[in-house]
Amino acid sequence: MNYLPNILFAIALVIGIGYFVKNVRKLIRNIKLGKDVDVSNNKSQRLKNMINIALGQSKMVRRPVAGFLHVIVYVGFIIINIEVLEIIIDGLFGTHRIFSGIGNLYGVLIGSFEILAVLVLISVIVFWIRRNVIKLKRFWNSEMTSWPKNDANYILYFEMVLMSLFLIMNATDVSFQAMGSGNIISQHIAPLFSKIPEHTLHLIERSAWWLHILGILVFLNYLYFSKHLHILLAFPNTYYASVKPKGQLDNLESVTKEVMLMMDPNADPFAAPEEAETNEDPEKFGASDVTDLNWVQLLSAYTCTECGRCTSSCPANLTGKKLSPRKIMMDTRDRLEEVGKNIDANKGEFKDDGKQLLGDYITKEELWACTTCNACVEECPVSISPLSIIMDMRRYLVMEESAAPMELNNMMTNIENNGAPWPYNQMDRLNWKDE
């Protein structure tokens, strides 16, 4: 017996999965560069969110056309991958369609896979047309430079090819066609190959089979470099996303400590600050780089699908300002990748590269254009909050660099002096009563 195919298959599998695991490890390491944040509360609400939003795609279908097609591709892709299990067993043990022994059910299964494959193929073609022919505006904003655009198309091509290979593989499988069950679509493709001698046909079938599984392995490893990573990360991201009302911004605990000290009438104002005793650096307020963000924010940067739903509903972006919430997420991810590569290149230590998220990626002009309206958060199909990153960076600008726009400084001085954003006397607060 010839074991060569089995051995080659096993090697391909080990390399494919091994490389994937290596990248997942890197991914986790990069995400952990973020600050810790307590997400242990509200477990049942979080689980519900994950089931509804990631599994149930509840937010995708708010835009019905894209949502419907996306559900098809998603369901199709997951279900068809049951077939991959059979391919792996066949590949390793040299069997052929090992599951066909289960009888009628096999026909039903493969039959539905074939139907799904066609539906996925159609949906993916429509997606391609929306992007490249109809040119929906949100796929052509300025942050959609060549790579993000190509990435999106590569994913669509991948899926087109994989689905086609699956159907060709079935159509050219003589014994499968002879079974006459489950070939609901492929029986119509089979006649195309009817003039081809059986030996060649077998060769085509084997090639399609090999390309199909190799394609899947390549696709698996492509994820890490692509916005397609969302098919995995949507789950943790929807789980760990905020469960508070959208309007609630966290109160910085480090600030609370200092405020309480300042307000405490018993505190000795001349006492040496506590930091002097511990050797710690005083805590930095807000974020100027990715490592100042928390790990959930970093996770969401990797989760972002670049769909642009956020940007297409952002009041600042809609009125021509530079701010684009999608760009905030893409910048965060790109900078995090840069930091990760820096660590890899320097034996596990980050070496200062003179760059940071603020300024080198995200400009002040973008940050100050945000109205904190939460439209981006509401729209995001995978529960990302670009707003939380914008806010952390504003905090850095104001509390570490005193770099607020002048009018805002005036507003804040007014609040400090007379308890209102305008320069009115606090004693006049009740004047409206007699006007």
Place this chain on the structure above:
Amino acid sequence: MTVKTMAEFMAEGKQPEILFWVGSAGSYDDRAKKITRAFVKLLNSANIEFAVLGAEESCTGDAAKRAGNEFLFQMQAVTNIEILNAYEIKKIVTACPHSFNTLKNEYPSLGGNYEVLHHTQYLQQLIKEGRLKVTNNSFKGKRITFHDPCYLGRANEVYEAPRELLKELGVNLVEMKRHRRTALCCGAGGAQMFKESEKGDKDVNVLRTEDALQTNPDVIATGCPYCNTMMTDGVKFKEKEADIKVLDIAELLANNQEL
């Protein structure tokens, strides 16, 4: 106009039913003061024992927080909480969604725990309980569109109360293309109210006013003093101020009763 301060209630040894949090805009801004007065008229007509803090009230700190100044925000919050807790306040009603959001969501972890309602929620309650009555119908059939304030709608998912009140008035509620959770911001939130906007091709309030104008309304209704200013400016920019009024829900109710 009868308005008692918390200090006065305290002196009488009494506790009001609610504290009306007026907010900075409601206290000083000429347009917003009218909303404040309209709401007070409604409270008085329903015989509600309410108090204000008067000169003891200070900015909630929302704008400072969203400008990035967490220090100033927490200083404001702690000062306000000290006063609110000293008066043993349990229930706060405010006509400003920004104060509403901050008091309700951001004060608790700093020690301020109160039941906080937006004035539209409270007015709806009063009508339901029969304490406030809608007897006239001067807005019946009028085309009115409601602009959802971000900090009432998306931020806290209060979409029904203002609409229920409009229904009470028998108006013809015409929704904008973007409404409820997809409503477009008026452009004032996140401290934008206090600064020039960044370079762009349009002002946000103008875009939102265009949304509203598409519904061909007699009145643009809001529930936020900042939205009110932004929409009023937008309507002026479009030179429509002769035909279209921008009114707070409280003003609609008060005007309807000719208070």
